[in-house]
Amino acid sequence: MYFDDFEVGYRFETGSKSLSEDEIIAFARTYDPQPFHVDRDAAAASIYGGLIASGFHTLTIAFELILGADVWNEASMGSPGLDEIRWKKPVRPGDTLRVTGEVTEVQPSQSRPDRGRVIFRYDILNQHDELVAYYYAIQLLKRR
Amino acid sequence: MYFDDFEVGYRFETGSKSLSEDEIIAFARTYDPQPFHVDRDAAAASIYGGLIASGFHTLTIAFELILGADVWNEASMGSPGLDEIRWKKPVRPGDTLRVTGEVTEVQPSQSRPDRGRVIFRYDILNQHDELVAYYYAIQLLKRR
Numbered sequence A, B: 001m002y003f004d005d006f007e008v009g010y011r012f013e014t015g016s017k018s019l020s021e022d023e024i025i026a027f028a029r030t031y032d033p034q035p036f037h038v039d040r041d042a043a044a045a046s047i048y049g050g051l052i053a054s055g056f057h058t059l060t061i062a063f064e065l066i067l068g069a070d071v072w073n074e075a076s077m078g079s080p081g082l083d084e085i086r087w088k089k090p091v092r093p094g095d096t097l098r099v100t101g102e103v104t105e106v107q108p109s110q111s112r113p114d115r116g117r118v119i120f121r122y123d124i125l126n127q128h129d130e131l132v133a134y135y136y137a138i139q140l141l142k143r144r
Helices: A021-031 A040-045 A055-069 B021-031 B040-045 B055-069
Strands: A011-018 A081-087 A096-108 A115-125 A131-142 B011-018 B081-087 B096-108 B115-125 B131-142
Touching: A011 A055, A021 A055, A021 B055, A055 A081, A055 A096, A055 A115, A055 A131, A055 B021, A055 B055, B011 B055, B021 B055, B055 B081, B055 B096, B055 B115, B055 B131
Parallel strands: none
Antiparallel strands: A011 A096, A081 A131, A081 B081, A096 A115, A115 A131, B011 B096, B081 B131, B096 B115, B115 B131
C-alpha cells in the first residue's frame, strides 16, 4: 500500500511471535544488561518478580512483526521518528506477542509531491490480549 | 546515582562504539529487513544512497552506551517509556556513535516515597559530532 491508500482509522494485524528465556537474555546481554533482563535470580528478587524482556527487545520484535505483515513496505521511505512509547506490562519468557496497527493521521508532504507521512498507533499485545506496550510511528511513504 | 542525586541540567557523556557493515546487516536481517538496511545494491539505489543502520539499531546501541556509562544503573527500576524519538541523519557503516545525556525533569513519585522519575534527553552523535538521533527517556529510579 502506498501513501494514497491509507485513511484515518485503517487497521491491520500482524502475525505473532513467542519469546524464549534464552532469546530474552541474549538480546539483553548485548543491548540492555540490567539484572532483571539477564539474571534469573536478581530478576526474581526485583520489583518484577522474574525475568522480563528489555523494552527495546519488545519494540524490535513488534517492528519485525509489522514488517512481516507487509502492509506499507513497498512504499517505505523510512521513518523520521516515534512518539509516546509506553511499556505497560512486563513481557516474560514464553509470552507470545502480536501487534495491531491503526492509522491516526495522514499528511501529504507540503514540499515534496512524491511522498507523505502516515502516523500509525501500534498496540503490542500478549497471548492474553493484554496491552504490553504501544507507540506512535511516523512512516514516510511514497505516493502512487 | 539515585533519584535524589539528579537535578535539571545534570549532564553526562558515554563512551563510543563503531558499527561495521556486517553488524548493521545482521541486526536488520532479524528486526528491520528493509532493503536500505540489508541490501547494499538496493540501498545504493534508494534515497539514502547506500546502506544505513536501522533506527532501532541506533537506539539499542545508544542504550548499550548509556548503560555502559553506569550513571543511574544501581538505582534503576526500569522505564515506563520514551518520547519524541527522532532520527535526524543516517548512520552508515564505519560510523562511531556516542551519547550525551541531560536531565530535563525530576519528579518525585506522589504515591510511592521510595522512587521518582528522572527525564533524560539523549543526543546520539557520530564521529563528526553530528546529531544522528535524539530522544527523551523516562527513568524510574530508587531514592536514597
